[in-house]
Amino acid sequence: MTMDIGKLDDEARNILRGNDRGGYTLPTAGLYPYQWNWDSAFAARGFAAFDAPRAWVELETLFSGQWPNGMVPHILFHKPDPGYFPGPDVWGADLGPIASSGISQPPVAASAARAMLEADPAAGRDRAAGLFPKLLAWHRWFMDWRLDRGAVCITHPWEAGRDNAPDWDGAMAAIDPVGVGEYTRRDTSHVNPEMRPTKDDYDRYIWLVQRGRRLGWDEARMLEYTPFRVADPTMTFILLRAQRDLRAIGQALGEDTAEIDGWIATLEAGAETLSNARLGAFDARDARTGEFADCVSSASFLCWYAGLEAPEMLAVYDRVTAACRYPVPSHDPDSAKFNPRRYWRGPTWGILNMMIGQGLAEQGHEARAEALRRVTADLIAEHGFAEYFDPVTGAPAGGKAFTWTAAVWLTWARPSAEAV
């Protein structure tokens, strides 16, 4: 199809401006009325395409909510909004300077900061120097509290960002959400419930929040008994990548990066523990039982983004991407659990495509990277800046006017002058 690139650029910039609340950017108004951690780092990358100072502010605002233990929460509740559940009263997480959730999210901020610094080293140097110790403290928090055999675990499905992925079905089934009580979801009043997690999932999400609250969000106490702890490819690959990017920032600033070298070695070994030989792919592994989830997900293909060669994953990638018109599906289309509309159980997400595409290109798989970029551009041009998309039909799903989809367009998916 012919694509009006200028018009799409304008639309993407307008979405970022429209979701800007002054220093931070909503993922989309209504459904997500606060600052979300990884959404915000992608927003920074989007702003960097046309307003670099505003991009740095986005990351600085995110780190203004950092906890004394280094953790950067997955949601910062800057201003109360009754349209969202669970809000700050439910989380009861008052350890940081800003009301927040009590868990984190995949750490993409260092990678955004590196891209921004390299785009304009002179203007970015002071901003990057201000963020460096904060990024280091956050990455150290993961290394201190979230490792299992060197792979990075999540303690809540929301921590992976892939809330209802089949990867967690086994671990979630082991939770009996006894005493969770009555509550009113707000997500299903903003979008079609068929596109959102089920009530069974939600009961467990809330039960885990209530438990964290009872334990005062104290990592040491929470580690004494872990009802949910899954080593996750999203977290492991993204943190490994982020450590490499943080090391590059440190080197550019003349900092000592020996500690980061050690972390990279640990995570490289940890990534190997996610390789499920039976499945022939990287997979989530329940840290409590040692069982693999037997799930090929879009996160499995973040191996290249993590800087691994992983040649054995190429055939898996080719099979999965050939199975639908608009890859990369968040769950294997050949699996009985595949659902093309339900959030992380099948739909395609632009941010995953961008990270997978970057990784493919860096590992020398240029043709695959370019095909993925092109299909993502088609998806956005044909179906708009939706939160996620049906991988079979391309139909838009979830929230509209979505910040990270706009950012993906501006920073990666839009055809460059050469590709037109």
Ligand code: DGY
């Ligand atoms: C939600 O509320 O659906 C979010 O995914 C939690 O982070």
